[in-house]
Amino acid sequence: MSEKYKWMTEQEFMKEVRDLDKLLHDFCDSSDLYPYESVKTNINALRDIIVRVHKRKHYFKVFHNEMITSEYKETALYCYWFIKLRPLWIDSIDVSAERINEKFALHLYVSLLKKYNEDFSDEDGINKLHIRELLYSFRFRDITKESMILMLEPYYYEHLKKKDVMF
């Protein structure tokens, strides 16, 4: 059995915060609806998200034969927790304001696909209807951590298949 859980260090925590902040910047730049300066964050909720993901990675290491969590699983976990804890908000009467966490989760989702499944934006990949379905699901459906992971993992296998045709 692996060692006892070690809390992430402040340095590790700050690294995750910096990266998430950069992702928020990009997300805000790509949308007309959420100026970065207007987005407010519940820092305690954000902290909890980062810690929860870190803890789940340790869980996988302990119970899944020392497995180092894949990028797909980790991104799925971040998506799940942003949707659940809703750390972001923006004061606006615009209906889009209430969907900022779902859309930010979507930004993490498509950023991952851009990294490992670059043809995702082609016709055969994720299309408008699929994205709309994803956003609806993020907002209104009961999504567990495991189902979020399941949603992303087919892309993992697609990536492996492209690397190795015999896979």
Next chain:
Amino acid sequence: MDERKQYFGYDEEQIREAFRNSKDQVDINSKIDDASTLSQLVESSDRLLKENKDFLHMIYNDLDE
């Protein structure tokens, strides 16, 4: 009553054998790159902005209705 059947209808030896036969079923999907996941997302998010800005604009702005 058969005195060997003690737990859930099984005797102790059967229970022990069920335990010995347990197999660990876990998935083996593992990390692809050494860099942290979020740092990889930062890099690809940057490329998304440069190469797919229209797509991003569409999915964040146009799909609410």
